[in-house]
Amino acid sequence: MTSAAAIWLVLLLAAVLANLPFINERIFALGPRKATKAVSWRLLELILYTAVVTAVGRWLEGRSGQMAEQGWQFYAVLSCVMLTLAFPGFVWRHLRRRH
Structure with a gap:
């Protein structure tokens, strides 16, 4: 793998994993489904990702x-960088209007 491909792979992985805590309601994307995950769970997942x-x-x-x-x-x-990449998922989960 070239160095450019490795860089893109890490950036893509970072973007996906930064938004993953905000997209789904499962703990660490594999655990049991929660009705609504607390923000503390989402931050813990972001740190581990x-x-x-x-x-x-x-x-x-x-x-x-x-x-x-x-x-x-x-x-x-x-x-x-991870907090910046997580911003779209955060906005989608917490700041969008619910009708």
């Missing part, structure tokens, strides 16, 4: 060459 995206990205980086050391700044930016 961020860890999954990080792990996949690090794995792909390791396959392509030497892995770069990441400081706290990387994880702060990654958290902000």
